Amino acid sequence: MNDLKLTLRHLWRNRLFTALNILGLAIGISACWVIYRIIDHEFSYDANLPNSDRIYKVISVFSREGRESRMGGVSAPLYQGIEEELAGVQHVVPVFGQWVSSVEIKRQNQAAFIQEDPSDIVATNASYFKMLPYTWLAGNKHTALDAPESVVLTQSRAAIYFPDIQTEDMLHRTITYCGQDTVVRTVTGIVADYFTPSEFTAQEFVVLPRVAYDTYVWTNTNGSDRLYLQLQGGVDVRTKLDQINELDARHWKAFEDERKSGGNANIPPRIRSYELLPIRDVHFSTNVSDGANVSKTSKPVLYGLLGIGAFLLILACINYINMSVAQIPQRGKEIGVRKTLGGGSRQLIGQFLSETLLTALIASVMAFGLGRLAFWLLDDIIPAGVTAADNIFLFTGFMLGLVLLTTLLAGLYPSWLITKVKTVDVFKNFFASPSVHRFSLQKVLIVFQFTIALIFIICTIIVGAQLRHTMKADMGFDKDATVLVNVPWKYLSDPRYQDKQFTLLNELRNLPGVDQVAMGTAPLSSGYSSSPFGYTPQGEAPVEIISFKKTIDTAYLALYRMELLAGRNIRASDTTSEYIINETAARAFGFTTPEEALGQFIGQRGNSKYPVVGVVKDFHTQDFYTSITPTVLSTYKGDLSSFNIKLDGHDPARWQATLKRIGEKWAQFYPADTYQYRFYDEMLEAMYKQERQIGKLINLATAITILISCLGLFGLATLTAFQRTKEIGIRKVLGATVSGIVGLLSKDFVKLVLIAVVIASPMAWWAMNNWLEGFAYRIEIQWWMFAAAGLVAVVIALFTVSWQAIRAAMANPVDSLRDE
Template identity: 35%
Template sequence: MIKNYFKIAFRGFRKHKLFTLINIIGLSIGISAALVIYLIVHFDFTFNKFNGDSKQIYRVVSNYTFAGEPSYNSGVCDPLTLVIQSEVPGIDKSAPFYTMYETRVLIPVTDNKEVKLKKETGIILADGRYFDIFKYNWLKGSPRTALSTPYQVVLTSESAKKYFPKLSYSEMIGKEIIYEDSVKTTVSGIVESLKQNTDFIFHDFISYSTGLASKQMKDYFQMTNWGSTSSSSQLFIKLNENTSATTVTKSLNRLLKKYDPPKPEDKGSTKLFGLQKLAELHFDQRYGSFDSTRTANRSTLYSLLLIAGFLLLLGCINFINLTTAQASQRAKEIGIRKTMGGKRGQLIAQFMSETFLISLLAMLISVALAPVILKLFADFIPEGVSFNILSQPHIIVFLILITLLVSGMSGFYPALVLSNYKPVTVLKGQLGSNSSKTRNAWLRKSLTVTQFVIAQFFIMATLLVSKQIYYALHKNLGFKKEAILNISTPYKSIGTGKQQVFLNKVFLMPQVQLVSIGGAPPSSGGTNSSTFEFKDGKKEIATEVELKFGDENYAKVYDLKLLAGRNLIRADTAKALIINNTYARVLGFGTPIDAIDKQVIYNGKKMEIIGVAADFFQKSLRSAIKPLAILQPVNNKWNNRTFHIALKPQSAGGAEWKMAITNLEKIWKEIYTEDDFEYGFFDENIKKYYDAEQNTAKLLNWATGLSIFISCLGLLGLAIYTTTLRTKEIGVRKVLGASVSQIVTLLSAELIWLIVLAFVLVTPMAYYAMHKWMENFADHTTISWWIFVLSGAGMLTAALFTLSLQTVKAAIANPVKSLRSE
């Protein structure tokens, strides 16, 4: 019986090749999108699942509020790690660790050569408590003793093979590894690298006590300072089974109040501890995960699922429309089979088997396309997402489920409709009652409208996102961003005099216009802020102010506009600063000139306002402009390590900048012999702010193109069916004098009106969605009327072109051929 079903199905496919091809293409596009999106979503949602008791594991984080503005830090103050286990009830285990950034690693002579590694990430200071919470498979050594004393290190299997490729794990124990040029450690254990998707990408675990014993590392720790928080100092805890996170959070903040009570100068600011679930580590962008690891966005993942659902739905709609439209061509077959004793259930099974075969073919095509799509979207797809059926059995399960789902969605309703025909009626040439005809027609119209609602929504969304990206990249941000290079000096070299030597040599380069040294550029991803106080005898205003550090050339390099006052000079160090206009308004000054010569208190010192700069965006357009101060760096390595180099304009040939970079690299290698030369153009860094939007635009472009393609395929199929059904009518009308344009209009009018209806329905929905998306930006473009007009016109043009492929052909056909049988 089943074999017979498939035989009949293949015969039908051969008879209706074009409709079968349209259905397969539509479904394969939908399934391909669903498969790739499933790989992305599955990848991100399986992060950090390697611990069986992950529901009880939390990261302690720090939450701040400055003048009503929230701020988040993934780290904690170091003293908390010493007292949390003894003074906070309900905690089963606690594990502090300290992250080291861009670490130098030296492997002494092995096989007659040294191995030197620069800027290594994934290295932390930890102890046995880390391995009590996070479960690793130990290949050599013991978690109880491996990190119990200073100058010990545990390696993952991957890191061990990298450092000592020719040694066995047993031979690696006791080998020496030197960190930061002077911290000599010995290998005390080897653990198996985590194979699951995880943010815990650490591979070198130096004993925590090394940080206190080593003079080189001791500066990193501030074990007695409750007021200092660093994201490097992380703390994870495992709660007892009967303890709630809310209870522990309250205990943590009582402890903070005990050891670090609020001070009068903290007015307007707060600090609280919080608990972040391990499951949220990969998704909570407020805190991030760890150095060099990415955080996913749940909203983006859900949007991807929605796009996959829409594309699948479009393919299914095509199938339903074309199958029900062809009902008349199978009516006699159904009538004869029922007359011969065929039951309705058997007919349903026949039609469902046909749908299953088409879905199966579409699925196989999707499997072939998946690797191509992954390469095509390599910039958008997270690193680590792969497609390998043999090593990923969950993909097989997904493909089976998606094939069954698509078969059910596409085939069930047409099977019910076709199997419900009465044999007496259909053998007389009547498909059914007028009411059933009307019902089926309205269903097809409704599904067609749904298709074009989805397609036009994608078009409108694509146009708006592209408009916002263009707006962000071309808006005057309040500073110069072109032809400026940023180069950061090595942390250890600051204070050695190398910076001044480098600066002097760069000044002499003919391609360089101006050079400044300081901290971050005017717009940067990081934030450095502090509380400023203003007192004028009548009022006291405490404000969280963002800081930018630079010398006397900083404002000149970036062409920052002064509204009042003067620029910084070298003599202003530690006693004068420039503020932005937003901060001047916060202080209550009506005009910028009113703020000049006034004093604010920063770090307990009075500083004079010597200038007011025009506002500029400190971050992307998502963030509002905040109060800001520009001052010269004083005894702070982090705020005095970036060179800001303004290049002269290029000539017509455009070789000066390339020559400048070559010369800079030569100077760098002369001075910083141990460090790699790395640079970045400031305007390129600005563009990176909108990587997410550009990826979204790229995704929407493809989704839009595919949705239009699928919708037009369905439209073409309906046009072919309509013209075939009305062949004799067209012939009669031509004999009676109808023109080609009149016949084309007749055949196209109904479908065109459906597209117009879809436009009317989708416009308010798209406007609302656009408005909500725009709320993510403090400064954004407008939702222009032309977005909707262009979308509607574009969709209408595509539909008219698609319809013309068939309607014009039918309209110019010789009526003699269509009327010959009469």
């Protein structure tokens, strides 16, 4: 109890240092907790799936012109081929996405319930529920999908469709699915929601019918048709993958033979193969295209987060060490008295560790509040489903573990240092002697702290510059003041809405505040359609390239201010009759100049060829990670469903009124609730969400690192000023100025920061250069970025130490010299 009183008395007497120590440790502990929660959530995806070591997702790999791309979809018939021809596969689980325009459920004594555009509907087979550990609330998992028009619902989806009905009573109810065909399905099972973070997020499960696929379907790939395999124990994965690719190659060969026998010699080469991706790695497969609704994260980003958390905790401990060592001279007489009264090394170490433990415990309480604040501030970065604390025992255990680790890291060195203080030196006023180089380990720690801070500062500058370059660089088209509105696909095939978009198009052009309107696919988007296009030069071998294909109308080029390098704009036509290509496509076809491409005929495999009437200047069709690819522009009335609306850019204040008028006009042609617009520049920014999140995270880590580093620097400045009190007094008596003394005390810290700049610069350059390599269009790392970071660090260091330096320089020399 007496030791506790002494500990509390010491902490209260040194309130400033205690507060700074608690703040530094609380920041480090809270950062570790937040980062742990994120990483634990991300690595829990399908972590508890039974037999997860034997479950794989089949991935399509496309090789075109020396480049590879990956997609999570497969050829639809592949699952049947594996079931029928390959041994060693315990479960073949197709999961094919289904799209319907609406579902209708009739209710007694009430109007029918209609759900427009329901999501998360998949077609699968009974193996799905054998592979995944769903809890069945009603129905039988072995027979629920036997009947061709059965449907199984999750508990949350069933509650929407059948409110106020007992689970067992939901069985045998019917649901009408409206789309290209109208199908009435019977509910045969209800399963509990699958809450585990997972690749499998479907809410409705319908039967995938077995059909006899034509041979050409083997050459198709659909991103919504996913396939999972659970292999039997002991099966070699490499061998099984070779068998799958051999199976696919045989069916592709059958397609080629069928085409050749029919007199068609224009056969596409097989450019697709398959890979087996372990289910535990699917969540981290950021190189696999799986659609916007599939959750993905990057392992390097998570490891970076882990490193940030570890660094912040280490920096907080270093800060505590520096502050504690800075107080040792002031505690010299206390230490001397304890030793004189018989206090041994263990007692001194125990006393100091108890102070550290108490400080860390207080910091952990504060860390809980900071963690809550962090979850609120970082809402757009922290993944959905991650909470500050959902298990009090886990939280308590984690915090206690961090407190003990922090106590050891932060307390061992200062407590050991106290035992080395000699009693005779204490009473000789040893600590008051000018010894600039004493406790040099502190200077090493300060250099370490500022090295980490400088790495973050440099990364902040470079990431910010790249993101600004990405959004401000010339994309080859004008995106400003442009709004995109899409006609829902279900209305395009509805006879009641046939060609209404073209009438609406003319109406929109006459609205005040609307500058231009065009229809067509946006120039740059996350989705794309590509096809092989061929050209046969006179007397030479045919040339074939894979090209993006975009549908436009006659107003498209003018709205986006795209520059025609040769030829003319496309003419209005209900069907494709001519093409415009970009510069890259012209070069890929072998044309040396844009003019040379005019009048030449190109076309897709098996289709008619049409003349090139124009060559447009290159523009970006994908993000800046990807080089500009060959692109073909054409018009086709049936594919025009996206409105590109250029608002009056001279009066942004009136845009909302214009958008409201557009919505009112829209409601005259389509249901009002389908009017959903997005500014194009905001859509482009959203494509770089992960990069902006990384930038925000680095900015926050930089601010925290600088704060903790400054706390440590403050402690070292306090120690130095205390050690050199009499030196400063003598210098003032001999005529030294305040500015001269401030410069004398500050120059050592500037040296430490400059050393940190030298160490941090190559490390930051290496890390950022690797990150920038992912961009096809990137900035160059400039010398001024490192100079700016160094200048910022020096200014921060000078600002931190100036208070102590000025205070020491302004002190009356009589007070420091009167006892000599």
